[in-house]
Amino acid sequence: MLTCFASQLQRIQHSKEKIWACQSEHLTVNRKSKKRLKILFILICCGVFSFSLIRSVFAVSSNTPVDEKKTQKRSIFSHDENELFDYTYCSPLSPLRIYVHESEHPLAQVRNFLNIWFIISFPALASHPAAMKTVDSACFVISVGDAATLNHTSEWRKNIVLVNVDSENELTPVSNEIIVQANFASGTFRHDLDITLFADVKRRNNETWRNRPPIMPIGRKKLSQIVYSENVELEEICSHIPCVRCNENCGSILINTTFCLLPSSRTFQWRLLSSLRAGCIPVVLSNTQPFPFHKELDWKLASLRYPLATMRFVPQLLERLSKEDILELRRRGRIFLERLDNAQALADALVAALSDRIMVELPPFYELAQAASHSESITEKASTLSRSLPPPSSLYSYRRWNNGNKLTFAPSLLHDVPMMPGGAAFHKGTKEKVVAMNSEIGSRNSNDALGLTRDEEQFTVVILTYDRVDGVTKIFNTLRNCPFLNKIIVVWNNNNSSPPADWLDMNDPFEIIMPKKNSLNNRFIPYESIETEAVISMDDDVYVTQSELVFAFRMWRENRNRIVGFPERYHTKVNSRSKYGLTAHHEYSMILTGLAIIHKEFLFEFTYNQHPAILEYIDDHFNCEDIAMNYLVAHLTRRAPLRVQKKTSLSNGSKVGLFSRTLHVRERDECMDMLNEFYGYNPLLFSQEVAVPLQDQCAHPSWRSTLFGL
Template identity: 25%
Template sequence: MDARIQMLTCYFSTCDTQWTHFKSLSYDLLNFIYQMASAASNSDGGCVSCLPCDYTQKAFKARRCKYRVKSVNSSRLCCLLCLCRYDYKEMLHNSTFCLVPRGRRLGSFRFLEALQAACVPVMLSNGWELPFSEIIDWNTAAVIGDERLLLQIPTTVRSIHQDKILSLRQQTQFLWEAYFSSVEKIVLSTLEIIQDRVLEHSSRSSLMWNSHPGGLFALPQYSGYLGDFPFYYATLGIKPYPKFTAVIHAVSPLVSQSQPILKLLVAVAKSQYCAQIIVLWNCDKPLPAKHRWPATSVPVIVIEGENKVMSSRFLPYETIVTDAVLSLDEDTVLSTTEVDFAFTVWQSFPERIVGYPARSHFWDSNKERWGYTSKWTNDYSMVLTGAAIYHRYRAVCNVSLCSAVFFLISALLCSPSVTRGSQPCLTQASRWADPDHFAQRQTCMNKFTSWFGAMPLVHSQMRLDPVLFKDQVSILRKKYRDIERL
C-alpha cells in the first residue's frame, strides 16, 4: 500500500473514536481523500478533518504509528488533516457539494448535515439504502456516486449545470424541512409511510412526497386526486373552480335592516364569482326568520354554530362545494368590486391566502417579545381572516385556532399571503378596535411562536392594486371604477 495511504490510515486509527471507522475505508477511497486534501492544500483551501492541529501532530507522534510527522512537512500535514484556520459549520454552509462516504457502517451522519446546510450530498456508499427511499426520489437532491469510480467524482460534479445545482440545493432544503428537521417529523413520516403501505388504494403519489409542502400535509383522506389540492395546480396545468363560497361569521342579533351584515351579504351576492353564501350563526339569540334575510340571486344558507367559537368558521362544512372560501366578519364593509378583484387575484395564487386587512409583527426590544401592529405601511406579514380568501383544503387540515394562528401555520405550510392595496372599512363598534382584543392577538402570536421554537412569519411587500393589476391600467381603471372612489 502506498505510504501516504498508510499514513492516513495510521492517523485515523490513533485519533478520537469518532474517526476509527476510517480504518475500514478502501484503498481507493483513502487515496481519493488524500488527493482532495492535497488539492485543497495547494490552493490554500479546505481540509479533511475537524481536529485541532496540536491534536493532529500528537496523533502522528504516538508510539503505535510508525510513520512520524518528520516523514512529511508538518505544516502541510496540519493543513491536510485539520480545520485549524476554518470554521466547520461555516465551510459546510458555503459549500456547494459535500462528500458523504460511508461511516462505521453504510450510513453517515454527514448526510443529514449536508441536507441541513443546503449542500448537495455526494454519496459514496455502495449498497446504502437512503432514508425514506421508498417515497423520496433522492436523485433530485443528491449525487449518487460509485465507490469503484471515485476519481470520476470531481469531473461529474463540475459537469452539473448551475440551474441543476440550484434545483438540487432547493430540494435538499425542502426534504430537510419536510421530513428530517425534527424527531417528530421523522416519526410522523415513518408512520405515514406505513399507512400508505397498508392503505395502498389511498396512498399518496410520488409528486405529493417530493414537492412542496410534502406528504405530511397532503392528506389522502381528503382526496386521491392531485387536482383537489391547491399546491399542484401549476404542476398539473389546471385552474381552481371559478366560483367561491362566502362564509360570514355572525355574532350579533339581527335587529335592524340597516345592519352591516345585511349590506355585506347583498354586496357579496352581487359578485359574478359568488356561488353561495353561508352565514355561520354564532349568536346567543335564536336564528332569525327566513324573511329577515334579503333576497339574493345566490343561495343563502344559515348554519347555527355548535360551539359558538370564532374558529368554527374554518370547519370543513359539507355545504362548501367550491375550492375558494371567502371568510368574512359580520362588520366588514366591502364593495362588490373589491370582492371580485380579490377573487381574481386569488385565482392566480390559489395556494396562498389573499385578503385585505394586513398586519405585521416586529420585535419589541424593550419588552423582549414579539409585537403586533396594524400600522398601515407597505410591509406586512399577516392577512387577517376578516376579509380573506383561502382554499377549502386549509379547513380540512383544521389548522386554524384563531386568526393569528391561521397565518402562523400558513407561513409554515405554504407561501406568504397576498394583500390588496387597501383595507376594508370596519364599523366604529368593531371588536378589532378593542385594545383588549389587540392584546390577545399579540399574546396568541407569542405563545405559538414559543411553541414553534421560532418566528415563522416572513415580511412581504406583495401588494396588488386594481389599477395596476396585470399592468393594464387603462382597461382596469374603467372596470374597477368604484375602487378609485374609496
C-alpha cells in the first residue's frame, strides 16, 4: 500500500511539474508579445506624429510668406539661361556697345593720350572702342566702385555689370547682374554670370616689363612654397613644406621659387597675381576655387591644381614635371598676367569676356583704323579680288585669349581658318564652290588653280621705300601680270619729295601711301587697302622671279601661321649677350621681312599689340623691325619660320641700303637683348626645313625639304 501511495504521489508531483512548465512557458510568451506590442505601438505613434508634423509644415509654408532674401537667392540659382541677357540693344549682327558710369578709379577713367605717333591707347573702360557716350543704345551698362557705392537697382533694364574694387567686402547677387569682384560669399558665385578677379589695379606703366623676372632659368633655388596671408593653422604642414606669409607685395620673396602653393581663401586673387608677377607657377590647393576669367582663359595651361588633402604629396608630384612643361607653364602665366595686371589690360579683357558670353562681336578693326589716321593715299587703281574676306567668329576666341593676341577689336582676318577635307571637292552632294587642283584630270597647271581645297585667293605686295625709284621700278617690271597678284602698295616714306609721276601709268592695280612720318614701322601697318590675307613684304632693292614668288605663296597657304620667305638668319649667345648671325649651315630662326609673306592678322598685332618701347626703339635706331616681327609671330604661334629656296640673286642691283651702316649689326644685337628682356625669354625657334620646288630637290638631297611642285 505504501508502495502504491508513493508511486501515486510521484505521478501527482510529475503532473504538477508539467503544469508549472507549461504555465511558465505561457507566461514567457505573453511577456514577449506584450513587449513587441509596446514597440509596435510606439512606432505607430511616432509615424502618425511625424506625418502630422510634416503635413502641418507644408500647410504653413503654403499659407505663410517666405523671407524675401531666401526667395531672391533661390531665384538666382534657378535662372533660365535664355533669360540671362536682354538682346534688345545687343543685336548679334552689330558690334558690341557699352556704357560706363563715371568713376575716379583707373579701370573706368577716360584718359586720352597717344603712346606714340600712330598708336591709340585705350587705358580704361570708358575709352574702349565699344564705349558710348550715352546709355540709350548700350548693350551693357558698367559701374566701377566699392561695395558700398555700387548701385544694385536694375529694374529698368538687364545687362548690368558691377565691378567691385573692394577686396575686403563683397556684393551679394540680387538679380541677373554680372558681378566682378575678388571674393564671393559661400554659395553665391554663379559660374555662367560672375567673374572673380582682383579689380583694384593701377594704370599701365610702360616700364613695368623692365622689372619682370625672366622665364629662364628652368629651376629656381626653391622648388615650392605654401603662400598664405591669413592666420591659418599651418604649423604641422609647414614642417614638411616651406611656407611664406604674403601680405601685400611679396614678389621679391617668391622670385626664387618655382611653384607657389596657394590654398583657397579670401586673398586668393591677389596672391595669384603676386605669384604670376614673380614668375612663380601657381599650384592651387582646392578643387573649387575659381580663376579669373574662368570661362575664357584655360588655366590648365598656366597652373596646376591639386586637392588640399593631397598637400603632403604635391612636392613629389611637382618633381616629376619635365623641363618643357615647367617653361611652358611659366610662359603662359606671363601671358595670362598681361590680361590682369593693369587697368588697360583688364578693361580690354573684361569687354572681350562680355562679348564672348553674350555672343556679340567686338567692334571691327576698321573703326580703329579710321581713328588712327596715320597715312593718306594719293593713287589707287582697282584690284581684281572678287571674293569677300572671312568674317570674324567667336569660335577663334580660345586661341586669341590664351596665346596673347590683342582683345580690343574683332579681327577681320584669321590665320587659322581650318582647311576643307580633301574629298570635299569631289563629293556629289557638295553644292558650294570648292576648288581642288586635281579636280579634273590633267589640270595640274600652276596657273590654273592653287588647290588645297581652299578658296582661290591672291596676295598683296607692300614695298617700303624712301627714294629708291629705280629699285621700285624694276620690281614693277618684274611683277607685271604676275599670277595671283592682287595689288602692289608702295609706302613712300619720303616726306620731302613726291613719287615719280610715270608710276601712274602702270597697268597693274597699285596704290601709293604717304605716311605722315618716316618710320620702318610703316611696313607693317594693316592698311585698309590690303584686301588679301597674304601680304608680301618687300624691300625696294630685292629681285624675285614670278615663279619664285608664286611657289612661296603656295608654301605660305599651307603654313599661314608662319613667316614664309627667302633670306634667313639665326641667333646665338656669346658671353651671355645675344648675337645676330647671317648664316648657320642647316639651321635658321628668322626670315627677313625684306622678302617674306606674312598673314595680315600679324600686321594688326604688330601695330596695335606691340609694346610702345619696341616701336620706339625701331624709330630711334631705324633698325630691327624685321627681328621684332619674327619675335612676335614666334611668341603668338610657337612656330618657326619657313625658308624658301632662292634660285636667283636676291639683289636687283640697286645701291646699298641700311645694312651697310657701321653700327647696323651691333644695333641688331642690342635689339635682341631688349626683346629678350621684354618677352622674358627668346621666343625664336630653330628650323632646318627648306621648301624646294619638286624639280630642284635632287640638287639638294641633304636638305630636309617640303616638296611641292609648280
